[in-house]
Amino acid sequence: MFSISTVTSRIRSPFVVTEWRAMLLTYAILWLLAVGVYGAPDPRDKCDDSDSASANCKLPDCRCFGPSIPGGLDVKDVPQMVMLTFDDAVTVTNFDNFYKKTLFTRQNPNGCNISATFFVCHEYNDYWRTNELYRQGHEIALHSISHQTGLDYWAGASVETLEKEFLGLREILKTFGEIPEDAMKGMRAPFLQMAGDATFEMMTKNNLMWDCSWPTNDDDKGKTPWPYTLDFKSPQECPVPPCPTGSFPGRWVVPMVDWMSEDYVYCSMVDTCPYISDEDEILTFIKDNFHRHYDGNRAPFPFFIHAAWFSALPARFNAYNRFLDYLATLPDVYVVSISQVLQWIQNPTPLSQMKDFWKCWTIPENTCKHPNSCELIREDNGEERYMETCVDCPKVYPWLDNPHGDKPTVSYS
Numbered sequence: 116m117f118s119i120s121t122v123t124s125r126i127r128s129p130f131v132v133t134e135w136r137a138m139l140l141t142y143a144i145l146w147l148l149a150v151g152v153y154g155a156p157d158p159r160d161k162c163d164d165s166d167s168a169s170a171n172c173k174l175p176d177c178r179c180f181g182p183s184i185p186g187g188l189d190v191k192d193v194p195q196m197v198m199l200t201f202d203d204a205v206t207v208t209n210f211d212n213f214y215k216k217t218l219f220t221r222q223n224p225n226g227c228n229i230s231a232t233f234f235v236c237h238e239y240n241d242y243w244r245t246n247e248l249y250r251q252g253h254e255i256a257l258h259s260i261s262h263q264t265g266l267d268y269w270a271g272a273s274v275e276t277l278e279k280e281f282l283g284l285r286e287i288l289k290t291f292g293e294i295p296e297d298a299m300k301g302m303r304a305p306f307l308q309m310a311g312d313a314t315f316e317m318m319t320k321n322n323l324m325w326d327c328s329w330p331t332n333d334d335d336k337g338k339t340p341w342p343y344t345l346d347f348k349s350p351q352e353c354p355v356p357p358c359p360t361g362s363f364p365g366r367w368v369v370p371m372v373d374w375m376s377e378d379y380v381y382c383s384m385v386d387t388c389p390y391i392s393d394e395d396e397i398l399t400f401i402k403d404n405f406h407r408h409y410d411g412n413r414a415p416f417p418f419f420i421h422a423a424w425f426s427a428l429p430a431r432f433n434a435y436n437r438f439l440d441y442l443a444t445l446p447d448v449y450v451v452s453i454s455q456v457l458q459w460i461q462n463p464t465p466l467s468q469m470k471d472f473w474k475c476w477t478i479p480e481n482t483c484k485h486p487n488s489c490e491l492i493r494e495d496n497g498e499e500r501y502m503e504t505c506v507d508c509p510k511v512y513p514w515l516d517n518p519h520g521d522k523p524t525v526s527y528s
């Protein structure tokens with residue numbers, strides 16, 4: 116017979132307590148020996164953001180990679196967020212022909228204007244129009260000064276090189292575009308070529324919150340990964356190595372979830388998706404990809420392009436506008452900047468309480484009606500560049516190591 120009372124009494128016996136202690140001590144010694152042989156188990160290996168007491172990752176500052184809906188909300192309570200992004204220089208042409216025409220007057224279900232994200236690179240960029248995008252409530256993010264070709268340069272870039280490229284650009288945008296430094300929170304690597312840990316080291320050191328350069332496939336409707344933090348080593352596959360392997364607490368990865376064609380061709384930038392010329396067919400293609408998110412786990416829907424995608428084929432611009440018109444008919448869809456997406460993930464809020472979640476942006480007064488048109492020399496190759504800005508023109512074209520353009524080192528007289 117083995118009753119509860121006997122167990123209780125046995126545990127209470129001083130002899131048994133000593134026995135237990137001896138056992139625990141033995142286990143501890145064995146464990147220490149094992150650790151000595153195989154290396155300490157790294158608690159950072161496994162990210163756990165479950166509800167359990169042992170969870171090591173909690174919102175708002177930590178989230179594990181995966182398809183689970185933030186805050187455990189029911190899918191019908193989740194706003195479908197749509198991320199419209201544009202890469203490279205803001206120019207007169209793409210500003211007048213596209214951005215201004217399609218992004219300045221549309222509204223979300225909360226009555227606020229929609230917001231897109233612009234990954235700006237320096238060369239040929241128009242700082243007056245970049246400021247105008249910001250003034251209208253769009254997000255400005257970093258895409259390097261030089262955007263130079265040669266993937267090795269980006270893959271092997273040191274923290275110092277990345278600082279020159281991305282923080283140098285942040286300084287140029289702050290100086291000549293008058294964008295507040297703390298409004299520039301995110302980045303995308305040119306050619307989506309990250310430099311592994313160096314990229315996230317640079318971000319951590321300089322308070323950049325998120326990166327959106329890392330493509331991922333997603334065949335499985337409902338299993339789309341949501342943005343997550345790099346507190347733990349990411350299990351996301353790495354199609355463009357090197358990817359980060361270290362731990363970078365609080366730095367967010369916004370996975371570039373691929374679009375997919377009917378014949379399973381994947382594309383993370385829509386510009387590289389299979390060519391379709393017919394406007395109705397383009398719209399169907401866009402909607403099909405949108406619905407994989409909307410009818411799935413509502414992970415933010417990426418629509419990532421260069422303005423050149425429009426200029427190469429007007430049918431695309433028409434289809435894009437028709438798609439945005441379609442979204443405006445859906446009461447649970449919000450077109451927001453990437454930083455706004457992360458704001459929601461950090462504070463998951465059900466649709467019924469979304470009215471005041473993202474405060475409407477108040478458009479500041481336009482104080483720059485007559486920008487300066489600067490004719491400048493790019494120092495490293497002697498070529499002419501033009502730059503529009505509402506502040507005084509620099510001496511030379513701003514560049515790496517010279518973001519204010521105030522250190523002329525070469526004379527071309």
Ligand SMILES: [Zn+2]
Nearest residue numbers: 202203305306
């Ligand atoms: Zn680019």
